[in-house]
Amino acid sequence: MTAPFVIAVDGPAASGKGTLSRRLATQYGLRHLDTGLSYRAVAHALIQAGLPLDDEAQAVEAARKVDFAGFDPMVLSTHAVGEAASQVSVHPAVRRVLVEKQRAFAMQPPGAVLDGRDIGTVVCPNADVKLYVTASPQVRAGRRHREILRLGGQAEYEAILADIERRDARDMDRADSPLRPADGAHLLDTSQMSIEAAFLAACAIVDGARDAKN
Ligand SMILES: Nc1ncnc2c1ncn2[C@@H]1O[C@H](COP(=O)(O)OP(=O)(O)OP(=O)(O)O)[C@@H](O)[C@H]1O
Numbered sequence: 001m002t003a004p005f006v007i008a009v010d011g012p013a014a015s016g017k018g019t020l021s022r023r024l025a026t027q028y029g030l031r032h033l034d035t036g037l038s039y040r041a042v043a044h045a046l047i048q049a050g051l052p053l054d055d056e057a058q059a060v061e062a063a064r065k066v067d068f069a070g071f072d073p074m075v076l077s078t079h080a081v082g083e084a085a086s087q088v089s090v091h092p093a094v095r096r097v098l099v100e101k102q103r104a105f106a107m108q109p110p111g112a113v114l115d116g117r118d119i120g121t122v123v124c125p126n127a128d129v130k131l132y133v134t135a136s137p138q139v140r141a142g143r144r145h146r147e148i149l150r151l152g153g154q155a156e157y158e159a160i161l162a163d164i165e166r167r168d169a170r171d172m173d174r175a176d177s178p179l180r181p182a183d184g185a186h187l188l189d190t191s192q193m194s195i196e197a198a199f200l201a202a203c204a205i206v207d208g209a210r211d212a213k214n
Pocket residue numbers: 011012013014015016017018019020036143144147190193194195196198
């Protein structure tokens with residue numbers, strides 16, 4: 001049996017890793033997992049139950065119940081849930097439970113594209129391809145701002161920028177599994193790149209890795 005082909009995509013908030021990962025999964029016939037939704041699901045469960053986000057024991061219980069097939073992106077994709085997820089994700093015991101589930105997902109044939117903050121460093125350190133997708137905070141805030149307006153919402157660019165900078169700091173400075181490029185990761189700074197250009201650059205990297213594996 002052929003070993004699963006795994007693509008690990010990491011990067012800060014609103015860097016475009018989800019957009020890129022979905023396209024890569026379609027292009028290469030792989031499954032896709034947005035691991036941020038796992039942390040969002042735990043945060044959402046605590047909020048719904050009226051529990052504090054620093055209740056590690058309850059967060060672990062919620063993490064055990066996480067079912068990737070049952071995510072509702074509309075409920076989980078709000079700004080408030082994202083902020084809460086970054087607070088919940090600092091708990092090492094929560095991470096252990098979710099990482100185990102994410103790893104099992106990645107290892108099912110024919111493989112998968114996983115995006116998040118610790119995919120290349122912790123979840124799948126032996127991934128066939130590791131990408132670190134980034135862009136300046138100002139560019140990311142501009143993209144997120146336009147996205148919210150496009151979907152009919154309201155938001156201030158300055159507030160989004162402040163949120164992105166706060167989230168970057170929390171994700172990069174936490175003790176357990178901080179966000180950083182994994183060893184061997186290819187850096188994709190998309191500040192000056194269109195979605196299509198980023199996709200083509202990533203495909204060139206993946207094609208090289210597939211040729212080397214076959
Ligand atoms: N290279 C690009 N050029 C312009 N816009 C982009 C680019 N990549 C992504 N976008 C847009 O930026 C926004 C954020 O992208 P996306 O949701 O993929 O980021 P993300 O890193 O997955 O975010 P999060 O961490 O919040 O899950 C989306 O509106 C997307 O369409």
